[in-house]
Amino acid sequence: MILPPSFYTRTDVVKIAKELLGKVIVTNIGGIVTSGMIVETEAYAGVHDKASHSYGGRNTERTKVMFMNGGVAYVYLCYGIHHLFNVITNVEGTPSGVLIRAVEPLEGVEYMLVRRKKEKLTPALTAGPGALSAALGINTALTGTSLSGTDIFIEDRGIKLPKTDIVIGTRVGVAYAAEDAMLPYRFSIKGNKYVSKGKGL
DNA sequence: CAAACGATTTTCT
DNA sequence: GAAAATCGTTTGG
Incomplete structure (x- = not known):
């Protein structure tokens, strides 16, 4: 089933980040359907999180979507090159979200290979936030798009993960966020080869 | 209006 | 393991 809006509007973004593991992102871009199972996420929690674009309540042309x-x-x-895909959570006016860092390819692998200009399926195809976005055809045109619509949505396919298969760590690439960089806001599936390298856990 | 920078990936040594 | 690629957003003058 497709996750309903009520899944996202809850207030505990860290819990949502954890629950998104094992869910499936499906994109339907230009008539091409591709999908992948989420294997790595990071939470960005509201105005008090220095690592978040919305830190301090910054509400600009770019980040206004986070407040939706x-x-x-x-x-x-x-970096002028990579598209990073986030799921916005919580209610209007409270900017929190979950960065999808890696997925495991499911359907439409051949199209992902074309988009990524690769010939063979390697873990690098979708391991990393910029990589999975390119593979699934996600770009900035999708900002503000509903995740319960037809272009892009997230499904629960009944995949259940034992608690012992969830690895908790610190976020990647946010060293500038000082003490907030140490928060245990990163979640990944233990042993999955499509989890990005990032920094070691 | 001009300058600096980044929630990264790839490629070369 | 280290450095380059590359451009929209943000910040300062």
Whole structure:
């Protein structure tokens, strides 16, 4: 089943980040359907989180999507090259979200290979936030799009993960966030080869 | 209006 | 393991 808006509008973004592991992202871009199981996530919790774009209540043209009601996509261009895909959570006015860091390819692998200009399926195809976005055809045009719509949505396919298969760690690439960089806001599936390298856990 | 920087990936040594 | 690639957003003048 497709996750309902009520899944995203809850207030505990860290819990949502954990629950998103094992769920399946499906994109339908230009008539091409691709999907992948989420194997790594990171939580970005509201205005008090220095690592978040919305820290201190910063509400700009780019980040305004984070302030929307939960259940929409937030796609941000980083380093001028990479599209990073986030799931916005919580209710309108409270900017929190979950960065999808890695997925395991399911359907449409051949299209992902084309988009990534690769010939063979390697873990690098979707291991990493910029990589999975490119593979699934996600770009900034999807910012603000509902995750319960037809272009992109997240499904629960009944995959259940034992608690022991969830690895908790610190976030990646947010060293500038000082003490908030140490928060246990990163979740991944133990032993899954599509989990990004990032930094060691 | 101009300058600096980043929630990264790839490639080369 | 280290450095380059590359551009929209943000910040300062």
